[in-house]
Amino acid sequence: MMAEAGAGGPRLAELLALGRRLWDELEASTEPSSGAPAVQDKVRQGLDALQRAAAMVAQLELFSENEELEEIASADLKFMLLPALLGALTLKQVDLSRRWEHLETRYKQKKELENKLASMSSSVESGTADEDQVREFYILQIQKWIGTSLEEIESIDQELVILRSRDAAKQAPAGPRGPSRPARTPVKPFILTRDAAQARVFGVGYPGLPTMTVDDWYEQRRRQGIVSQQGFGEPGSPPCSSPPAGASDEELQKQQHETEEEKDDEEALWKARDWDDWKDTHPRGYGNRHNMG
Structure with a gap:
């Protein structure tokens, strides 16, 4: 109809x-x-x-x-x-207000059911409870599991909403991307003035690296005429040089006199160094026994 x-x-x-x-x-x-x-x-x-x-x-x-x-x-x-x-x-x-009231009421009912079941379980399991108590006990258990089932159903519904939104996000076509960022030119390295000055003072950084070997330096000095082909003499001795051809007796004597002065200067220098070494190892007043007690 x-x-x-x-x-x-x-x-x-x-x-x-x-x-x-x-x-x-x-x-x-x-x-x-x-x-x-x-x-x-x-x-x-x-x-x-x-x-x-x-x-x-x-x-x-x-x-x-x-x-x-x-x-x-x-x-x-x-x-x-x-x-x-x-x-x-x-x-x-x-309705948020009604939902919170509903959740609070359900929580209180759940606690009351659990307390009643806990107080009745011992007598029912031991067999001392009468038929009405046994019936009430199992009815309370059914009510408890009804509440548990409702809570699980609500949780499943919330999970379904999350899964559906995730599937929809995966299936949705990707939106157009924004304009690509322009390529940036690399920044040139720079050295601060203070750092550059400090590097020159302490000998760090690229300016402090050697530019030639010892052999290259010697060859350069030899080409400039500063060093003879025979090289340097023994340490502490002046380089040996032959008198120029055609030199007069006066010039030879003058050169010999200069050589002797250089030798005297070297002997004085060695004596002064020995004296400094002796003073370093012997304190002042060493060997004076006149004022001994």
């Missing part, structure tokens, strides 16, 4: 179809949160349509308590889904 609303109003079948369509859209939604405005708007629309449909079913008395399932017309069977759809959409309503 089909029914229609008043003139210009939606038909019963249309209200049921609207409620089911909104429910299917909510199930397939990729919104990250069930409290999103778009989600809650669809929940309100679906509840409104299904509540109007349920009122029409009650007004038309489509179903009777005396009817069996076989006696209900096939076209009217779909309206038996109205209570289930209403309950499902009601659970999708998100």
Whole structure:
């Protein structure tokens, strides 16, 4: 038996179809949160349509308590889904204040059930409890597991929302990337003036590296005429040089006199060094025994 609303109003079948369509859209939604405005708007629309449909079913008395399932017309069977759809959409309503009150009430009920079960378990397990206590004990256990199942269902629903949003993010095409950053020219190394001056003073850095070997330096000095081909003499001795050809006796005597002075200077230098070494190893007053007590 089909029914229609008043003139210009939606038909019963249309209200049921609207409620089911909104429910299917909510199930397939990729919104990250069930409290999103778009989600809650669809929940309100679906509840409104299904509540109007349920009122029409009650007004038309489509179903009777005396009817069996076989006696209900096939076209009217779909309206038996109205209570289930209403309950499902009601659970999708998100009201933070009501939700916190609901969670607090459920937590208190859970603690009361656990306390009652703990106080009754010993007598039931030992067999001293009567039939009414045993019946109450198992009813409390059923209530406890109903609450546990509801909590797990809510947790599963939240996980499904997360998984759907993740799948939607993977399937979504990647957006156009922004303009690539222009290539930057490499920065030339620079040396601060203070560091450069410090490197010259302490002999660190590239300017302090040797530019030629000892052999190269000697060859350069030899080409400049500063060093003879025979090289340097023994340490401490002046380089040997033969008198120039055609030199007079006066010049020879002058050169000999200079050579003797250089030798005397070297002997004086060695004596002064020996005297300094002796003073370093012998303190002042060493060997003076006149004032000994």
